[in-house]
Amino acid sequence: MDIKQTNDDLIRFWGESICLGEEDRQALADVPKDLSTLAPSQELFAAAKSLGDYERVLDYGCGHGWASVVAASSGAKEVEAVDMSPSIIEAASCYAEAFGVGDRIDAHVIDAGWLSRCDEGTYDAVFCSNVLDVVPKQTAGEIIKGLYAALAPKGKAIIGLNFFLSPEAASKRGMNLEDGYLFVNGILRLSNLNDEEWSTIFEPFFVVEKLEHFAWAGEEMKTRRLFWLRKR
Numbered sequence: 659m660d661i662k663q664t665n666d667d668l669i670r671f672w673g674e675s676i677c678l679g680e681e682d683r684q685a686l687a688d689v690p691k692d693l694s695t696l697a698p699s700q701e702l703f704a705a706a707k708s709l710g711d712y713e714r715v716l717d718y719g720c721g722h723g724w725a726s727v728v729a730a731s732s733g734a735k736e737v738e739a740v741d742m743s744p745s746i747i748e749a750a751s752c753y754a755e756a757f758g759v760g761d762r763i764d765a766h767v768i769d770a771g772w773l774s775r776c777d778e779g780t781y782d783a784v785f786c787s788n789v790l791d792v793v794p795k796q797t798a799g800e801i802i803k804g805l806y807a808a809l810a811p812k813g814k815a816i817i818g819l820n821f822f823l824s825p826e827a828a829s830k831r832g833m834n835l836e837d838g839y840l841f842v843n844g845i846l847r848l849s850n851l852n853d854e855e856w857s858t859i860f861e862p863f864f865v866v867e868k869l870e871h872f873a874w875a876g877e878e879m880k881t882r883r884l885f886w887l888r889k890r
């Protein structure tokens with residue numbers, strides 16, 4: 659399928675969605691620094707916390723960097739938080755500073771080719787939450803290959819994914835799936851693959867050690883996915 663938007667549109671959308679205004683920055687300075695409130699769910703929090711056992715961690719498509727903050731606060735020595743939008747990286751740097759781990763988080767803007775230029779085996783663990791299923795499938799494939807190469811032998815990859823939307827559930831909610839993608843206002847919001855399809859994509863590169871299903875706060879059904887992978 660011809661994806662009807664460029665990467666620039668996608669990054670602009672996320673840059674506008676995840677950014678901090680002056681008031682947000684003030685609020686962040688004053689907010690009680692309770693790490694567990696940073697993650698959208700307990701399962702994601704536990705996953706990010708487990709990254710504290712590793713020395714060099716990559717948070718790919720970090721958003722405001724909540725997972726990097728949790729990882730660094732839990733013991734990870736060097737965390738790299740990367741994303742494609744400057745406003746997102748500014749937000750990630752603010753969070754890192756506000757939570758007192760700015761010295762252990764290197765937050766920086768990347769371009770689409772950055773991962774393929776990383777030195778092989780750089781990271782002991784990578785975290786990639788809600789990124790692979792909000793990009794075109796070809797991009798997701800390139801990211802998976804890049805994360806594989808950037809990981810040290812037997813390195814850990816933790817991949818968070820949104821829910822799978824069955825055609826019936828989509829039509830019940832008045833949503834239109836086009837060739838396995840959900841667009842909202844012209845923006846790709848979901849690359850709609852089920853658990854087996856994602857496993858098949860990961861398996862040439864990673865052993866799937868665990869697949870957890872979880873819900874965000876307020877959601878009834880545990881339909882979101884967390885893949886715990888080990889580099890082959």
Ligand SMILES: C[S@@+](CC[C@H](N)C(=O)[O-])C[C@H]1O[C@@H](n2cnc3c(N)ncnc32)[C@H](O)[C@@H]1O
Nearest residue numbers: 672718719720721741742743746787788789793
């Ligand atoms: C749904 S947000 C998730 C943010 C964060 N990982 C989290 O769990 O809260 C998707 C993120 O992926 C980033 N992103 C989109 N395409 C990307 C790409 N090709 N490479 C790296 N990051 C990308 C967006 O800028 C955005 O920050």
